[in-house]
Amino acid sequence: MRTLEYLSDPVLRSIYLPGIGVGALAALACGIVSPAVVVKRLGFVGQGISHSAFGGIGVASLLAAWGLIETGGRAEFAVVVAFCAAAAWGMGVVGGAAAGRRSGSEDTAIGVFLVASMALGAILVQVAREHALASGRAGDVRSWESILFGSVSVTGMEEVRLCAAVAGLVALSAWAFRRPGLFWAADEEAARAFGVPTRAVRAGLMLALALVVVTTMKVAGVVLSTALLVLPGATALRVSDRLATVWGLSVAVGLAGIGAGFVVSFETGWQPGPSIVAALVAMYAAALAVGKR
Amino acid sequence: MGQTAASAAKTRGESGPLAILCEGVSFTYPGADAPALENVTLRVPTGERLGILGPNGGGKSTLLSLILGLQGGHTGRIEVLGMSPGRARAAGTIAYVAQRTGLERAMPLSVRQAVTLGAAWREPPWRGAGAEARARVEAALDLVGAGALAERPIGKLSGGELQRALIARALAARPRILLLDEPAVGIDVAGQRLLAELLERIRAGMGVTTVVVSHDLRAIAAGSDRVACLARRLHSHVSPAGLTPQVLAEVFSHDVAGLVGLEGRGVHVHAHEAGGAGGTGGGGCAQCHDDADGARGPEGGAV
Numbered sequence: 154m155r156t157l158e159y160l161s162d163p164v165l166r167s168i169y170l171p172g173i174g175v176g177a178l179a180a181l182a183c184g185i186v187s188p189a190v191v192v193k194r195l196g197f198v199g200q201g202i203s204h205s206a207f208g209g210i211g212v213a214s215l216l217a218a219w220g221l222i223e224t225g226g227r228a229e230f231a232v233v234v235a236f237c238a239a240a241a242w243g244m245g246v247v248g249g250a251a252a253g254r255r256s257g258s259e260d261t262a263i264g265v266f267l268v269a270s271m272a273l274g275a276i277l278v279q280v281a282r283e284h285a286l287a288s289g290r291a292g293d294v295r296s297w298e299s300i301l302f303g304s305v306s307v308t309g310m311e312e313v314r315l316c317a318a319v320a321g322l323v324a325l326s327a328w329a330f331r332r333p334g335l336f337w338a339a340d341e342e343a344a345r346a347f348g349v350p351t352r353a354v355r356a357g358l359m360l361a362l363a364l365v366v367v368t369t370m371k372v373a374g375v376v377l378s379t380a381l382l383v384l385p386g387a388t389a390l391r392v393s394d395r396l397a398t399v400w401g402l403s404v405a406v407g408l409a410g411i412g413a414g415f416v417v418s419f420e421t422g423w424q425p426g427p428s429i430v431a432a433l434v435a436m437y438a439a440a441l442a443v444g445k446r
Numbered sequence: 447m448g449q450t451a452a453s454a455a456k457t458r459g460e461s462g463p464l465a466i467l468c469e470g471v472s473f474t475y476p477g478a479d480a481p482a483l484e485n486v487t488l489r490v491p492t493g494e495r496l497g498i499l500g501p502n503g504g505g506k507s508t509l510l511s512l513i514l515g516l517q518g519g520h521t522g523r524i525e526v527l528g529m530s531p532g533r534a535r536a537a538g539t540i541a542y543v544a545q546r547t548g549l550e551r552a553m554p555l556s557v558r559q560a561v562t563l564g565a566a567w568r569e570p571p572w573r574g575a576g577a578e579a580r581a582r583v584e585a586a587l588d589l590v591g592a593g594a595l596a597e598r599p600i601g602k603l604s605g606g607e608l609q610r611a612l613i614a615r616a617l618a619a620r621p622r623i624l625l626l627d628e629p630a631v632g633i634d635v636a637g638q639r640l641l642a643e644l645l646e647r648i649r650a651g652m653g654v655t656t657v658v659v660s661h662d663l664r665a666i667a668a669g670s671d672r673v674a675c676l677a678r679r680l681h682s683h684v685s686p687a688g689l690t691p692q693v694l695a696e697v698f699s700h701d702v703a704g705l706v707g708l709e710g711r712g713v714h715v716h717a718h719e720a721g722g723a724g725g726t727g728g729g730g731c732a733q734c735h736d737d738a739d740g741a742r743g744p745e746g747g748a749v
Contacts, residue, residue, distance in 0.1 A: 192552050332567040339555055339563065339600075342548035343612070346514050347619065348536050349567060390552060394599040399554040 156419040171308045172425065173415055178316040179369040179381060180407030182323040186361050187386030187403045189338045195362075199382040201263035202241050202359070203366040206378075208270035209236030211277025218281035218288070230315055230367060237363035240266050242356070319368045323361050330357065335396075374426045381407060384433040391437070391444030406436055464525070465623050465655040466490040466513060471522035473508060482508045486522070486680045490655060492622070495645055497670030498659040504677040506659035507545075510625050513657075514542055527622060534623075538568070541621035543612045545628045551601040557611045558596040561586060564615035579618075586618040589651055590644055606637040610644070617648065624648065626658045630665030638662075642669035 159165045190199055213222065213232040222228035244263050327334065336344040337354040345351045362382065369378035389402035414429025421428070468488040474481040483505045490496050500506050511517035512524055515531030526534035534540050541564070555563075565582045566575040575583070587593045590610040595603065603611060609629055616624055630638050646669065648654050659676075660666050666673055674680055 188554070192550050329571040331571065332563060332569065335553075335555070335559075336563045336567050338550065339553040339560060340544070340549045342544045343542060343615075344567075345516060346535065346542035346544065347564065347567065348538060390554065394554045394601060395556070396554045396559060 154420075156416050159419045169415070169419075171310055171313050173411070174313040175308045175316045175368070176411035176415065176425070176429065177408055178313070178320040179365065180385070180411045181404055182316075182320040182361075182365040182368060183381040184385045184404030184407035185323055185327045185400070186358065186365060187382055187384075187407070188389060188399050189334070189358060189386070190362070190382050191386040191390055192338050193341075193358075195358075196379070196383045197260060197263055198241070198244065198359070199362055199366070200379045201244055201267045202237050202362050203370065203378045203382075204267045205237050205240035205270035206233055206366060206370055207274030208240065208277075209233035209274070209367070211274035211281070212236055214278045214281035215284070218285040220288075226311070227315065233367045234363055236270075237367060238360055240270055241359035241363055316368045319364050323365060326357065326361065330354065334358075380430040380433055381410070384430075384437050385410070388433075388437045388440040391440035406433070410436065463492055463528070464489055465492045465494070465527060466657070467523070467525040468509075468513070469523040471509075471512065471520055471524060473505075473512060473517070473520040475508075476519075481678065483512075483520070484679045486676070488674070488680060490657060492655050493649065493653055495649055495656045495669060495671045496658070497666030497673040498657065498676050499663055499666045499673055500659075500661060500676040502661050504661075506661070506676055507627055509676065510542070510627055510657070510659060513625065514540065538619055539621055540623045540625065541616035541619050543609075543616050543624070543626045543629060545631060549600070549608070549612070553600065555600050556597050557592060557600055557603070557614075558583060558587070560600050560611060561596075561615045561618050565618035565620075582618045582620060583614075586614040589617060589647060590614045591640075606633050606640065609633060609637070609641065613644065613648075617652065617654070620652075621654060623655045623657070626656065628660050628662075628665075629658060630660055630662050633665075635664065638664050641665065645669035 159169055190196060210233055213229040214224075216222045216232065217224045217229065222232065244259070244266050333344070333349045333354055334357075336347065336349050337351050341351055344354075365382065366378050369381050385403040385407040386399075388406045389399045392402060393399050410429050410433035413432035413435075415425055417423060417428040417432060418425040466488065467490075468486055471483055471486045471488075472481055473483045486505075486509065488509075498506055498509070508517065512520050513526060513531055515526075515533075515535050524531050527539055529537065529539075531540075561583050562575050562579065565586075566579040569575060569579065584593070587596055590613050592607065592610045592614050595607055595611065598607075600608065600611060613624075613626070613629075629641060633641065645656055645658070648656065656669075658666060658669065
């Protein structure tokens with residue numbers, strides 16, 4: 154069992170344990186918002202936000218190449234979250250305006266922001282890399298592979314603390330706003346008529362999505378972080394139609410996916426990100442086969 | 447504002463305070479060529495059950511949106527229990543049962559949990575739904591006859607059961623006014639009869655003013671004290687007893703009139719009180735001709 158070797162060896166453990174911790178905390182945060190994402194059919198929004206992280210990373214890379222922030226630090230995290238939140242807001246505003254003019258739809262707005270952010274990220278990362286090479290700081294720019302698929306080697310205790318703060322904030326917000334949030338998720342039109350501040354609830358969920366996406370991409374990568382937002386909730390909703398069970402299962406499925414993904418990664422040498430997603434997809438397939446709904 | 451509405455009602459000789467007052471309300475959606483509502487005046491006394499009947503696209507849901515304060519940009523005056531619509535909504539005095547397309551049936555909520563959201567969503571997070579809120583939930587479930595459904599997932603209810611659950615959710619908030627938008631969509635005739643009985647129970651048990659809008663006359667007729675006809679303009683009112691087959695044919699000919707372009711020429715077909723002034727006999731309608739001539743009907747086009 155290579156897994157036991159990884160976890161018992163002090164050097165390997167010090168490399169992988171923070172990554173596992175970040176993954177577990179990200180699964181907790183994703184598991185909390187995932188059922189709402191699925192019920193409200195916000196999977197594509199989640200994908201749009203996660204891909205907008207490319208643009209955020211591009212901006213952060215440029216700032217790092219200029220020596221203004223450190224790669225992998227809190228400042229980079231804040232820049233990427235701010236970029237994702239701004240993109241999420243833009244998707245909502247442009248999408249809503251387009252739908253109001255009947256000249257487009259929210260889906261179109263998400264698609265536009267998604268590709269624009271990816272293009273911006275690609276250009277800025279290249280510019281940053283050239284600038285960093287010229288100034289002898291090549292190590293300050295992220296590799297495309299780590300952006301796409303994540304990398305446990307870039308995670309340390311700093312990231313664990315950051316992710317714990319994010320997961321705690323998401324859990325606290327979900328608890329504090331559970332009633333208006335559930336009302337909004339169940340019946341947005343009626344919730345608005347009852348006086349629920351539905352725009353604020355939606356904006357809060359978008360911010361939570363931006364936070365968990367940026368948290369998750371450390372381990373799972375930008376492309377695959379969408380899976381952690383969608384699959385735990387989708388799996389839980391296939392199995393149960395009880396509120397507490399669905400939310401508990403969603404978190405449990407996310408944690409199990411992280412655990413199983415790392416085990417597969419240790420045993421096979423595959424990247425943790427794709428392995429985690431493969432484990433989550435397997436659980437969803439099992440839920441499809443045996444689920445009651 | 448409340449005093450203004452109340453005193454105005456008194457001046458008109460209406461008994462009791464007004465639950466809803468719309469005066470000269472017009473509304474046009476941005477970019478639309480024609481107004482969705484035109485000079486609508488509507489007075490609903492407290493405790494009344496008003497049905498608003500009209501063709502699809504006649505402005506019924508728009509009127510509800512304006513009364514709820516969900517839509518701005520209208521001209522004219524709207525008051526709900528003497529307050530602005532937004533304030534009345536924020537105060538929880540007005541509840542709404544939407545067309546059920548808005549409900550996410552995948553949401554893992556039991557009927558009791560869904561109804562509790564209506565009663566307790568304003569409670570602070572550190573407090574559970576209190577005994578008073580729980581009692582309101584149980585009372586609302588009992589009133590609509592959904593007590594046996596309380597633990598069922600909302601996604602597994604039939605159309606009629608879901609309708610009762612949504613009405614219970616609205617009633618659990620203890621509103622003074624209940625608005626129902628197309629409550630009979632997807633419900634069979636027997637279900638519509640139950641809905642009418644339910645509306646009567648709600649009035650008898652809670653004294654709630656109800657406004658039901660529908661394009662389906664059967665849904666309106668059985669559960670209303672008064673029926674108004676809305677097709678962009680609010681034309682007239684009729685007691686349910688006056689809804690003879692002939693009147694029905696005339697009301698629904700609004701659709702036909704719209705299709706053949708008669709609406710644009712100022713020709714409208716009205717429903718009138720049974721036995722009232724003519725117009726239902728197919729020989730012409732005094733109010734129609736008044737409208738076409740630019741004059742007002744006996745109530746100035748108001749209901």
